[in-house]
Amino acid sequence: MEDLYRVSFSTVDENSSSSNDIFWGTEELNEVYKVQFSGAEDHRVYGGVDPFYSNFEFSPDYSSQEGNLLSTNQEKYHQQQSYHDYGHLDDILQFDMVSPPLQFDAQYPTTVPLCGTTKDEPHSTIPLASLEILKNYGKGFKRLSNEGKSLQPVVDSVATNEFVLRRLSTEDVMRIAGTRFIQSSSSESEPLPFLETHPYGFSFSGLSDEEKEDVALAESLLASAEKVGHQQFERASKLLSHCESLSSKTGSPVKRIVHYFVEALLQRIDRETGRGSSKDLQKDQSFDPEEAAKELNPTIVAFCEELPFSQISVFTAVQAIIEDVAEAKKIHVIDLEIRKGGQWAILMQALESRHQCPIELLKITAIESGTTRHIVEDTGKRLKDFAQGLNIPFSFNIVMVPDLLHLREDLFEIDPEEALAVYSPYALRTKIQQSDQLEAIMRVIRTLNPNVMVVAEIEANHNSTSFINRFIEALFFFSAFFDCLDVCMKGNDKNRMIMESVYFNHGIRNIVATEGAERKTRNVKIDVWRAFFSRFGMVEKELSTLSLYQADLVSKRFPCGSFCTFDKNGQCLLVGWKGTPINSVSVWKFL
Known part of the structure; x- marks a missing residue:
């Protein structure tokens, strides 16, 4: 296959560690997955499986200047505001904050209103x-x-x-x-x-x-x-x-x-x-x-190729998933916004080189409720071809519903032997106005009880x-x-x-x-998502040093990468530009 990518693993010297202890911590990077991409001669072909990520690798060369997660003269002057800074919580996500964190009703007898209960001013x-x-x-x-x-x-x-x-x-x-x-x-x-x-x-x-x-x-x-x-x-x-x-x-x-x-x-x-x-x-x-944006037209492709934020989020998220399913032979990923699916080409390449625990089945399920089923179907076909080229047993499913209110757990083909992961790339923010749909998604995910849920969102109010x-x-x-x-x-x-x-x-x-x-553009910050997720028994998991390293490594592959700034808010990663937060990447477990 023309755009087949080669994958190799390498182990880093045990003495290698981050020199930036201030926010990444001091734990050593004992093993780093190294994914080297050598794609088709023209990786800008918009119909390809992976039009964005072919210039990047999963591990750094510690002998180079990229050994530091952040150079000591890199600016980091971002201000993190909690939802309290905006006055009442109903100015952001309008839901009741009365119940204590990490307590939830498994039956969810009442609806949590997210939007529309408070009039605009x-x-x-x-x-x-x-x-x-x-x-x-x-x-x-x-x-x-x-x-x-x-x-x-x-x-x-x-x-x-x-x-x-x-x-x-x-x-x-x-x-x-x-x-x-x-x-x-x-x-x-x-x-x-x-x-x-x-x-x-x-x-x-x-x-x-x-x-x-x-x-x-x-x-x-x-x-x-x-x-x-x-x-x-x-x-x-x-x-x-x-x-x-x-x-x-x-x-x-x-x-x-x-x-x-x-x-x-x-x-x-x-x-x-x-x-x-x-x-x-x-x-x-x-x-x-x-x-x-689902069509990945030339403008969207250029945006993802030349600006660092999308690729930083993707590599960080995929690294988190890889680590969570490291010992699973059957892996099932539910993608809430799959688009062209380039992120799963990265996952496949990592799994292909996992010799100690060979993959028996990788299953990707895409949820679709819009008018772009043909895009998702095309994505499935390309991913199947890609998996075949890597000799990875692969299954692709589409859960198509006319409205997310019709989403049910029995629509998913779940195997008890599977390690189940959910990936939400900027998908939940589009449902803030439709609070009932957002509720429906989260209830189904909670019922499916995945091993991990990785969420990337816009960090803005x-x-x-x-x-x-x-x-x-x-x-x-x-x-x-x-x-x-x-x-x-x-x-x-x-x-x-x-x-x-x-x-x-x-x-x-x-x-x-x-x-x-x-008014449909209703982004909210990570503090608000935390309060919302806690209602479904979700507990935030700290991103590993390796995931954080992936974020910094990808930024360094961009000519403008020195202007990217990183911060940890609680357990999650904030990706910014010259100190202004742009995206967040967080990892969640279910109680």
Whole structure:
């Protein structure tokens, strides 16, 4: 088979260990699986089993600079906010937190409402400048000390002009703009930001002209959002008109992201004033980015190949599964969002070289409730061919239901001798709005009682009922992504333009411009998932040092990988960009 990959194992010297004890711990890496990929000459063929992962391997070369999990000068200044930082829990996932953690009713007699029990609050009664969520950005971040042995708080960079020593990231610009906006809004006169010479707050000395323009533009955007939040639409429109004239789809990352947030705020004004057309509404609802991503079109492929987050999450998750089923001869994996199934090509290659415990059967079951059964069927055929090339006994099943409410445990072919694993790659977040469907999935999984469940999710809070909170969270989250695109792709790259103008633009508009049932982008952070999972008797399992090493190793394969940051939140791994959390990967057991 053309895109057959070769696999080999190697054992690392027992004395080899992570030099970064601060968060990975001091346990030695006694054995590392080494998977070397040598795929088809053109691994970008979108129909292939594994279009993304052919340039990566499972173990490092300890003689190289990659022996360190994190270099001592790598920045790590991310702030972790618990769900308490957002006020009431019903601003995020609306479910009852009364029952103690790790206690659950096996019969689940009542429904846990996840969404819709609390109405959205489209108009904030608190000025944007006074929100802790904005004040906290830029506070509480940590980074490695010069000795690389401890984490030290970052000195207030806005006050010390630390940022002038390096090029500002997009999030840096937003933090500076936020600080200046708070200062300006607390003054009695409340001058319009773009009409002033900025005599207060952060000094512009040392910044380039472009950075000064970006900070002023971002500050004006924040002022616009505040006016929209207070329904001061005429003043907001004037500010937005100014922002629109200075932003663009092809400028700096700040100018690009401001362009799309301006569009979203204008759309919100149109909807609240009744000026929005039904045609525009239908256009927004007709595009489903989740369904579009299943096809793995060239833009999605480029996004996964050139940005590190997807591959880091996949390799970390697969490593966790491999370790949990290390001694099983029959392995069954239930995939909640299989798409092209490239992750299982990685698993197969690891299993193919497991000589001490040869695999008797690998079974993959994909759950499908949408309109893309043909994609899943094609994925199954390719995986079967791939398994055949590796001489791995393989079975592929599809559990097809018209609605996840119809999901039942008897639809799965479960063998008591199987080691059962569940993989959820960004699948649960899409069901937050349909709390009954999310409930149905988790109840069935609980009944199946898998050995392990690995969950990858977006690490962001985009589900607050407060428009202002959502706006700030979305602004900083997408700022990190726009900054990453700027580092990893050229400014005029076609796929970058499509990713920003179609996929990210859709997410920004959905978070900022819509309310109620129309608002489908509802990501939540790991603390909220923990509280939810505890209701089903799920206990978090710590990711191994080897899994964490895989994450760092994959990041180093990217030219932009030095900007990836890692942190452990509880037992799980947070993957970030220049300190801003992007994804989480967590492993769960059932009581």
